[in-house]
Amino acid sequence: MAAQARTEGSPLRLAVLDGSWAPAIAALQNAAIGDRMYPVNGGQIAEMLGPRGLTVGALASDRLVGFFSLLFPGRQPESMGLPFGLVEEELDAVVHWTAVIVDPAFRGQRLQQRLVAAVDWRLFPQSPHDYGFVTVRADNPPSLRSMLACGFAMVWAAPKFDGHLRHTLFRITPGDGEIPDGGEMVALMDLRRQLELMARGWIGWPQGAAAGHVRFAPPVPGCLVDRIRARTRSG
Secondary structure (H helix, E strand, C coil), rough: CCCCCCCCCCCCCCEEHHHHHHHHHHHHHHHHCCHHHCCCHHHHHHCCCCEEEEEEEEEEEEEEEEEEECCCCCCCCCCCCCHHCCCHHHHHCEEEEEEEEEHHHHCCCCHHHHHHHCCCCCCCCCCCEEEEEEEEECCCHHHHHHHHEEEEEEEEHHHECCEEEEEEEECCCCCCCCCCCCCCECCCCCCCHHHHHCCCCEECCCCCCCCEEEEEEECCCCCCCHHHHHHHCCC
16 A cells, blocks of 8 residues: 655645556556656666655545656666765765656646655755756756756756756755856757856756746855866866
8 A cells, every 4th residue: 555645735645656556657657758758667667666766646536647756876876976976975865856747637736846845855864965866858848847946957968868868957955055146048948058058067047047948157166066066077
């Protein structure tokens, strides 16, 4: 049985999912996004539902209508913290945001945000920071907007997984350092300009964006994202 997760009063029930939900997750992913995400096979879904993962589902009666999955790679070679120079205990506090998917019939109800809020606590309280990473296809503006709304900053873009160009985003949380002012507004789909600015070490910030745009600015020296970007540039 699914264990109850935190939720506000709602006709939908949020629950932490176990391995018995694997077929429903595969079916919902296929219906909702098709090939917009890199192919997730049965083994990867099992990992999302296993001890190295955490998946919260939104249930309408017993029907799965949305889910949010995290993976905790630890010090394994697939950790997205490695290209950013994270080491040892830092890698132990890395979390991959694997998927936030909602049934098309239930869109427009802020269900993605509600799923995220259900697990939006400090996952690694023993660490000074949680290092949250996610990748999003560059031609998927709805997911880019969703991740920016969840506090993620755009830090790089490169081909990944299925050969499609994907943004790598890093989550900015309270305590990670000061947010810069100013910068340049860049259209969400202007990948050429985004790559130019990210190559200079600028970040696409979740704060201060205009409709259809992302605010790019260099990070404040000494803040967390500046420190890990500096490691990447010098590595």
